[in-house]
Amino acid sequence: MSILVVGSVAFDSIETPSGKRERVLGGAATHFALAASYFTEVRVIGVVGEDFLPEHEAVLTRRGIDTRGIERAAGKSFHWTGSYVQDLNSAETLATDLNVFATFAPKIPTEYLDAEYLFLANIDPVLQARVRSQMPMVKMVCGDTMNYWIGSHLENLKKVLKELDVLLINDGEARMLSGESNAVRAAEKVMAMGPKCLVVKHGEYGATGFFSERAFGGGEKKLRPFRAPALPLEDVVDPTGAGDSFAGGFYGYLASQPKLTPSAFRTAMFYGGVMGSFAVERFGTERLQDVSRAEIDERFRLFREISHLDTEA
């Protein structure tokens, strides 16, 4: 089934211990869409400037991604400049040039209105809420956010949280949003704000999923959490977009399943880790552009092997 994603389509200038790249295609919606495109149909809503050329659009359309919702505006595209030279686990933002993104007002093409799955990437919660309200019939809503919105736009964010089936955030964001340092109590507090499921990402340690029976048509009862591994990687070339790629693999797999079951959620968390592990192997979206479905399946088996007791040898 089809996913509609709203979020940034941008250019990134990135420095890591492995090297430097200027103005490579990036943005949360781009990474998400590429990762999800290996599992299901994806439609993108975003805004770009005059510097977004046919060659950039082709990166998406080659993967079958529907780009009709990417609006062209006068001026330059959103441009992020960051460095991981000090710490591969944490980006140092050197510049955020919002450009055409500063006045982004998402418009949903009529051809997009029948999408069953909505992904609200990390943008202003006011925009997330606006898109959500224009898609009343979706089967499922999944969202991301970041410390900036939690710290400075909490009331707006809380309105979005009420609408979410699944929230994907990292450890620090879960602590900040809940005011709780204990991971289990933090998850409970966050889920009390709305999300029926919470996936907390732990970077190199994988992710933990928390579920309420509400997610599967039941009551408030908590189900047991689930731990998905991350692959121990010898070489991380560029962590940019790893979280969005996780989200794309996770939600893409879910949208490809006939039924939302706890088992589908667990498998989706594994595919999230798989797509995140590919994303960091090269700069920008390079690896996500050319990975094959066979490689994805092979890595899924590897994730299973490194975490399951009943594997060979």
Add this chain to the structure above:
Amino acid sequence: MSILVVGSVAFDSIETPSGKRERVLGGAATHFALAASYFTEVRVIGVVGEDFLPEHEAVLTRRGIDTRGIERAAGKSFHWTGSYVQDLNSAETLATDLNVFATFAPKIPTEYLDAEYLFLANIDPVLQARVRSQMPMVKMVCGDTMNYWIGSHLENLKKVLKELDVLLINDGEARMLSGESNAVRAAEKVMAMGPKCLVVKHGEYGATGFFSERAFGGGEKKLRPFRAPALPLEDVVDPTGAGDSFAGGFYGYLASQPKLTPSAFRTAMFYGGVMGSFAVERFGTERLQDVSRAEIDERFRLFREISHLDTEA
């Protein structure tokens, strides 16, 4: 088969957000021995003072632990005072009174010499090496250490590392010992120092095992790593001894197995997490004293369920 453990038998005064306890039985060898005692025979070598009463010894002997190697010396037992009030994940040491431990010279009773498995708990590497040399016939040697020995006694520690089949340390210690921030490269460097297997503990995120074929009679080839989960816990009463309890569950299970296989190692890592999760539920060794084998098996199943794709529902 029988494990010989050498390490501290001590009293701990502990403050955590859950409360305060004065002079409860603790020490690395105590936590290790109690955790391992649910899987196999355990013999302890350590030293205590005149404050170590029959009631303290009974904590060990009730679990069938052989205490004939615990030497009585004039003076007081090792006493550690620590607080987790600021941060449950990291102990603040308020006082370390070595007392009789300051002049500890491990002596191995002749009845202990046929132990097949040796565990060198976190003590001066000079003492670890001395015990190891007195047990030339053991089938397997597993060891622990800490930042203090890595920082100030590295040359002595390196002699011990050459003798180890398995080293159990945490993330920070692996980084410090290797000078590498990448976990995979850190593991390779540490294993090049001697250990055939390395288990790196990640606290609330579980543990990663790294293996060389040397561990199973093969060559230098690396096997794929293994990720074992930790249980997301709502209430951590006292983290003291969690790492030693992990080691006890891990090594106790290994020593109970007829053959050292990769599969046995993976299962051992799960049992390590299981025993660590019990240890933190109450102060000191309280929980490790009265857990039942049925509870251990039940929690093992839970660890499997929260990390495996093919579980029910």
